[in-house]
Amino acid sequence: MNNFGDDLFGVVCTAAARKYWGGDPRLVCPAIQGVDARYTMPCWYPARLYGTSGPFGQVSRFCSFARALSGSDVLVMGGGSVIGGSSRTSFRRRMMVSAQKAGKLKLAAVGVSIGPIDNAEAEDDIADFVSRFDYIAVRDKRSYDLAVKMGVAEKTHLGRDLAGLLPPVAVADTPRSGPIRIGVAPCNYNVTNNNYAAPDKQALLSALTRELGRLAALRPLQVDIFSLNEHPAHGDYALSSTLERNLLQRGIPARVRRYRGMSPLSMVQAIGECDAFVSVRLHGAIVAYLQGIPLAIVDYHPKCRDFADEIGLPSALRIPTGDGLSTAVANALALMLSPGNEPTLSREVYSQQAQEIFKCAPWSVNSAVRASPMSFARPDLKAG
Numbered sequence: 452m453n454n455f456g457d458d459l460f461g462v463v464c465t466a467a468a469r470k471y472w473g474g475d476p477r478l479v480c481p482a483i484q485g486v487d488a489r490y491t492m493p494c495w496y497p498a499r500l501y502g503t504s505g506p507f508g509q510v511s512r513f514c515s516f517a518r519a520l521s522g523s524d525v526l527v528m529g530g531g532s533v534i535g536g537s538s539r540t541s542f543r544r545r546m547m548v549s550a551q552k553a554g555k556l557k558l559a560a561v562g563v564s565i566g567p568i569d570n571a572e573a574e575d576d577i578a579d580f581v582s583r584f585d586y587i588a589v590r591d592k593r594s595y596d597l598a599v600k601m602g603v604a605e606k607t608h609l610g611r612d613l614a615g616l617l618p619p620v621a622v623a624d625t626p627r628s629g630p631i632r633i634g635v636a637p638c639n640y641n642v643t644n645n646n647y648a649a650p651d652k653q654a655l656l657s658a659l660t661r662e663l664g665r666l667a668a669l670r671p672l673q674v675d676i677f678s679l680n681e682h683p684a685h686g687d688y689a690l691s692s693t694l695e696r697n698l699l700q701r702g703i704p705a706r707v708r709r710y711r712g713m714s715p716l717s718m719v720q721a722i723g724e725c726d727a728f729v730s731v732r733l734h735g736a737i738v739a740y741l742q743g744i745p746l747a748i749v750d751y752h753p754k755c756r757d758f759a760d761e762i763g764l765p766s767a768l769r770i771p772t773g774d775g776l777s778t779a780v781a782n783a784l785a786l787m788l789s790p791g792n793e794p795t796l797s798r799e800v801y802s803q804q805a806q807e808i809f810k811c812a813p814w815s816v817n818s819a820v821r822a823s824p825m826s827f828a829r830p831d832l833k834a835g
Contacts, residue, residue, distance in 0.1 A: 453498055453499065453502065453680070453681035453682060453686070453710065453711060454679070454680045454681070454682065454686075454710075455679040455680065455710045455715060455718050455732075455734060455735075456530075456531070456614075456679065456680075456732065456733065456734035457480075457530075457531070458483045458486070458715045459613070459614055459617075459715045459719075459734060459738075460529045460530035460531070460562070460613050460614075461478045461480065461483050461486050461488065461529075461715070462483070462485075462486050462715045462716065463613050463614065463616035463617065464476065464478070464527070464529040464530070464561070464613065465478065465486060465487075465488040466616070467616055467806070467808070467809040468527075468809070470809070471806075471809035471810050471812070471815050471816070472809065472812065472814060472815055472816060473816040475489065476488065476489065476527075477489040477490060477491055477518075477519060477523070478490050478491070479491050479515055479516060479519040480492065480498075480501065480515065481496045481497070481498045481501045481515075482494045482496070482498075483498075483714070483715065484712075484713070484714045485714025485715060485716055485717065486714070486715070491515040491516070491518040491519050492511070492515050496511070499683070501515070502682060504684075513542065516542075516543050516546060517546070520546060520547075520550045520555065520556065523556050524556060524557065525556060525557045525558070525559055525585075525814065526547060526550070526556050526557070526558055526559070527559045527560065527561055528558075528559070528560040528561070528563055529560075529561055529562065529563075529613065530561070530562040530563060530590075530612070530613040531562075531563060531564070532563070532564045532566075532752075532754055533560070533563050533564075534560065534563055534564070534565045534566075534577060534580065534581060535564075535565070535566050535567060535568065535577070544580065548580070548583060551583050552583075557585045558583055558584045558585060559584055559585055559586040559587070559812065560581075560584060560586075560587045560588065560589075561586075561588045561610070561613065561808050561809065561812075562588060562589075562590050562610060562611070562612055562613035562805075562808055563587070563588070563589055563590060563594070564589065564590055564591060564593075564594045564753075564754055564757070565577065565581070565589060565593075565594040565597045565598060566593070566594065566597055566753070567647070567753055568597070574597075574601070577601070578601035578602065578603075581598065581601060581603050582601070582602070582603055584603070584606060585606060585813060586606055586608070586811075586812050586813055587603065587606060587607045587608070588607075588608040588609075588610040588808040588809075588811070588812075589607060589608070589609060589610065590610060590611055590612045590613075590757075591754070591757035591758070591760075591761055592609065592757070592760070592761070593753065593757055594757075595607060595609040608807070608808065608811045610804060610805060610807055610808040610811075611761070611801055611804045611805040611808065612733075612734075612737055612758065612805070613805070613808070614734055614737040614738060614741065614805075615737070615741065615801050615802050615804065615805025616802070616805045616806060616808075617719065617738070617741055617802075618802065619741055619742070619743070619798040619799055619802050620723060620741070620742040620743065627726065629671075629673075630670075630671035630672050630673040630704070631670060631671065631672055631673070631726050631727070631788065632672075632673045632674075632675060632724060632725045632726045632727075633663065633666075633672060633673070633674050633675070633725065633726065633727050633728075633729065633784075634674075634675045634676075634677060634722060634725035634727070634728040634729070634730075634735070634739070634744075635659060635674060635675070635676050635677065635694065635728075635729045635730075636676075636677040636679055636687075636728070636729070636730040636731060636732040636735030636736075637652075637655075637656070637676070637678075637687050637690040637691055637694060637731050637732070638679075638680070638687060638690075638731035638732045638749075638751065639652070639680070639685055639686060639687050639689070639690055640652070640731070640751050640752065647751065647752055647753060648771075648772045649750075649751035649752065649772055650749060650750075650751060650770065650771070650772040650773075650776055651772075652690065654776055655731070655749065655770075655776060655780075656690065656693060656694050656697065657697075657777075658776045658777040658779075658780045659694060659729070659780055660694065660697040660698060660701065661777055661780075662777060662780040662781045662784055663698060663703060663784070664698075664701045664703060665781070666784055667701070667702075667703045672703055672704065673704045673705075674695075674698055674703060674704065674705040674706075675705075675706060675708050675721070675724070675725060676691045676694050676695050676705060676706065676707045676708065677691070677707075677708050677710075677718075677721070677722065677732075677735060678690075678691040678707055678708070678709045678710060678711075679710050679718070679732045679734065679735055680710070680732070681709060681710050681711040687732070688707070688709060691707045691709075692707060695707050708721055718738075719738055719742075722735065722738050722739055722742065722744070723738075723742045723744070725739070725744055726744070726745075726788075727744065727745045727746070727747075727784070727787040727788060728744050728745070728746045728747070728787075729746070729747045729749070729770075729780075729783065729784070729787075730746060730747070730748055730749065731748075731749040731751060733748075733752070733754055733755055733758060736748040736755070736758065737758065740762060740794065740798065740801075741798055741801070741802070743798060745786075745787035745788070745792070745793075746764075746768065746787065747768040747769070747770055747783035747784075747786075747787055748764065748768070748769055748770070749770045750769050750770060750771050750772070751772075755769075756769070761796065762794040762795070762796040762801065763794045763795030763796050764794045765786065765792055765794075767779075767782050767783060767786050767792075768783050768786055768787065768792065770783055
């Protein structure tokens with residue numbers, strides 16, 4: 452689907468469903484490079500066509516979802532901010548509810564957020580929707596509190612983001628040689644649709660350019676800019692290219708690392724090559740955290756704040772909106788490159804709690820198995 456975060460959900464959900472549920476899951480999407488799984492779309496079907504807004508894309512997604520409903524015992528919403536006011540008009544939701552009412556399958560959600568919710572009417576509507584689920588594992592305390600308020604506490608598990616199912620990587624005792632490698636993951640978010648106080652995207656790019664330039668005057672730098680969403684209209688490549696151009700004009704070595712053509716696990720490895728990571732994209736931040744990379748997150752959405760709260764990220768490593776954007780970026784860069792500013796929640800605990808997402812499901816066949824890292828296909832494995 453050319454979206455790193457969404458594709459990463461496919462990787463971990465496939466492995467976890469096999470290990471903890473004894474199932475052979477189908478992913479409701481076209482084939483993802485490097486993910487050995489069954490799909491609701493033929494392996495030859497182009498992901499770029501599946502995601503378009505035109506009639507071909509719409510028909511593709513409808514047929515894919517209809518196939519998912521056919522012959523499945525449980526339909527699982529896997530990861531993301533997928534239970535909110537914007538889902539009310541979704542054809543997927545209507546199809547899910549219709550199938551559940553007819554007794555054709557059970558509904559579940561793992562590693563999701565609930566909300567944001569705009570008003571009482573929307574809250575009542577979402578409460579009715581989630582009441583139809585047999586199991587919900589949310590990824591943050593705010594969502595759990597909403598689930599309790601909606602009267603579904605008995606079927607709700609407070610877990611972690613699905614990316615936490617990636618096994619933690621051992622942190623090197625000695626620093627890497629050569630220039631400090633700073634990773635940056637922009638996000639082409641829409642402030643007007645966000646309903647959240649988010650930094651202006653261009654102002655953020657300017658602040659990053661300015662402060663990375665100041666840092667480069669003090670020590671050798673290499674800046675890797677990660678375009679994690681490759682959607683032609685809503686993706687991050689244009690922002691990434693602008694930042695690359697700005698840095699190169701200042702004489703700072705920089706390159707864009709595009710997700711297009713990569714597997715999710717290859718991108719995980721690429722993020723792991725960084726010495727510090729500034730992320731607007733949530734899953735850039737989560738993957739950096741799981742690999743023990745010092746990180747700062749841009750607070751553009753409640754899900755970013757929720758993650759920072761859950762892991763105990765120091766406030767100076769959360770880049771907010773406001774007039775002091777350059778100062779916030781400068782402070783975050785300095786703090787990331789200084790020892791002793793790690794999140795308070797250990798990566799190992801986060802990973803163990805993420806496995807409970809699947810182990811606590813009522814149909815888990817491995818609930819008594821000790822939590823352990825899962826095995827994944829090699830990053831270069833071609834989807835069949």
